[in-house]
Amino acid sequence: xxxxxxxxxxxxxxxxxxxxxxxxxxxxxxxxxxxxxxxxxxxxxxxxxxxxxxxxxxxxxxxxxxxxxxxxxxxxxxxxxxxxxxxxxxxxxxxxxxxxxxxxxxxxxxxxxxxxxxxxxxxxxxxxxxxxxxxxxxxxxxxxxxxxxxxxxxxxxxxxxxxxxxxxxxxxxxxxxxxxxxxxxxxxxxxxxxxxxxxxxxxxxxxxxxxxxxxxxxxxxxxxxxxxxxxxxxxxxxxxxxxxxxxxxxxxxxxxxxxxxxxxxxxxxxxxxxxxxxxxxxxxxxxxxxxxxxxxxxxxxxxxxxxxxxxxxxxxxxxxxxxxxxxxxxxxxxxxxxxxxxxxxxxxxxxxxxxxxxxxxxxxxxxxxxxxxxxxxxxxxxxxxxxxxxxxxxxxxxxxxxxxxxxxxxxxxxxxxxxxxxxxxxxxxxxxxxxxxxxxxxxxx
DNA sequence: CATCTCATAAACACTG
DNA sequence: CCAGTGTTTATGAGAT
Numbered sequence: 001x002x003x004x005x006x007x008x009x010x011x012x013x014x015x016x017x018x019x020x021x022x023x024x025x026x027x028x029x030x031x032x033x034x035x036x037x038x039x040x041x042x043x044x045x046x047x048x049x050x051x052x053x054x055x056x057x058x059x060x061x062x063x064x065x066x067x068x069x070x071x072x073x074x075x076x077x078x079x080x081x082x083x084x085x086x087x088x089x090x091x092x093x094x095x096x097x098x099x100x101x102x103x104x105x106x107x108x109x110x111x112x113x114x115x116x117x118x119x120x121x122x123x124x125x126x127x128x129x130x131x132x133x134x135x136x137x138x139x140x141x142x143x144x145x146x147x148x149x150x151x152x153x154x155x156x157x158x159x160x161x162x163x164x165x166x167x168x169x170x171x172x173x174x175x176x177x178x179x180x181x182x183x184x185x186x187x188x189x190x191x192x193x194x195x196x197x198x199x200x201x202x203x204x205x206x207x208x209x210x211x212x213x214x215x216x217x218x219x220x221x222x223x224x225x226x227x228x229x230x231x232x233x234x235x236x237x238x239x240x241x242x243x244x245x246x247x248x249x250x251x252x253x254x255x256x257x258x259x260x261x262x263x264x265x266x267x268x269x270x271x272x273x274x275x276x277x278x279x280x281x282x283x284x285x286x287x288x289x290x291x292x293x294x295x296x297x298x299x300x301x302x303x304x305x306x307x308x309x310x311x312x313x314x315x316x317x318x319x320x321x322x323x324x325x326x327x328x329x330x331x332x333x334x335x336x337x338x339x340x341x342x343x344x345x346x347x348x349x350x351x352x353x354x355x356x357x358x359x360x361x362x363x364x365x366x367x368x369x370x371x372x373x374x375x376x377x378x379x380x381x382x383x384x385x386x387x388x389x390x391x392x393x394x395x396x397x398x399x400x401x402x403x404x405x406x407x408x409x410x411x412x413x414x415x416x417x418x419x420x421x422x423x424x425x426x427x428x429x430x431x432x433x434x435x436x437x438x439x440x441x442x443x444x445x
Numbered sequence: 446c447a448t449c450t451c452a453t454a455a456a457c458a459c460t461g
Numbered sequence: 462c463c464a465g466t467g468t469t470t471a472t473g474a475g476a477t
Contacts, residue, residue: 118451137466157453159465164453167468174467 119158119165122148123172134175137163 126143127133135143141159145151151158166172 120451155453160454161452163467164469165451 119161120169120171123162123165137166
């Protein structure tokens with residue numbers, strides 16, 4: 001949360017008290033805490049606190065988890081369609097719809113509210129929504145503006161945050177655009193940048209053949225940012241026609257058009273109408289503080305986000321972003337995580353295991369948004385090495401490793417957490433299991 | 446209380 | 462020079 005504005009639990013614009021939780025809104029104590037602030041809510045929603053053991057599914061891979069949840073998700077989606085059409089149903093304590101989803105519905109009904117998504121989720125959704133699953137920064141901006149009215153009048157800093165996320169989040173990879181196209185404003189050709197530097201810590205990049213086809217495209221073509229990913233990969237692996245690919249790829253869309261024909265998870269224009277509530281449902285995450293404050297001003301004039309032109313990918317923006325996993329192999333630049341390659345290798349299997357566990361935890365815990373502190377430490381460590389191996393500002397050229405790929409996988413998987421889908425689905429799973437159990441008992445009797 | 450996650454701001458380099 | 466892009470660092474709030 002931003003340090004600038006004081007906390008504000010109740011944005012005037014909505015009357016809705018937003019929880020202090022971030023993505024943790026769905027998980028564990030974060031969400032529980034939000035529930036403890038029930039008194040601050042001016043509307044009542046059912047308690048969908050995670051039941052004990054709900055997160056045991058953590059042990060499942062995201063793939064299996066999604067696979068096993070698909071039917072439950074379908075059933076749940078139908079119940080959503082049946083149960084939350086009218087706005088007033090949001091206040092229905094008996095609604096089977098998980099609270100975060102209700103929050104999300106509320107946010108869509110009143111789009112001047114802060115988006116419930118973290119920036120990484122927003123970026124991911126934008127990319128996922130793109131036919132090519134890759135977008136230039138400008139189009140990411142536009143997508144966000146198009147789908148979340150709040151940003152139309154939000155302070156401009158959010159764009160900086162988007163770029164910051166793209167740079168730091170390991171889930172996102174910069175990829176090359178077609179060679180013929182201009183590099184675009186502000187975009188710096190990697191090799192150009194490297195050539196301008198007095199030395200390079202890994203001179204072999206210039207001397208050895210590229211490991212991956214795209215690794216050197218940047219010498220003559222602009223960079224693009226990729227958004228393909230773990231989700232995409234899983235979608236391909238599953239090859240299950242019953243599963244909506246979007247759901248698999250995304251993990252963010254609780255209700256996908258494939259699952260629920262006619263239902264648009266993210267209403268296009270304008271968001272904020274009652275119809276949007278009937279048509280859209282998303283994950284949820286509440287924000288507060290400066291953003292809530294900003295929502296006040298945005299409330300003054302709820303202009304349609306469509307007033308912002310949606311530029312095509314052929315706009316002045318050139319670098320595209322894609323979700324990184326395979327992108328790790330394709331990107332011309334390694335992730336910041338590659339700094340860890342400078343760390344001392346583990347000497348024992350135990351160390352390896354601990355290390356990998358740590359890495360996994362890191363990725364899962366922070367959605368691929370590697371700890372800045374750690375990175376600073378890593379960077380600092382790297383800075384201690386002799387000058388001929390000093391990393392420069394823009395020397396992210398190391399060859400990606402398999403562990404990077406795993407990291408990406410985990411990071412991408414953790415986006416499921418960010419979007420709340422996991423917790424929600426866990427909840428749904430529990431509820432459904434309970435319901436079936438009760439139903440059995442009822443039929444027995 | 447330490448650590449982590451994330452948002453935000455800002456500085457800086459670079460490009461068109 | 463300006464606006465936009467991309468990277469990096471610093472900082473703070475809240476969660477763990």
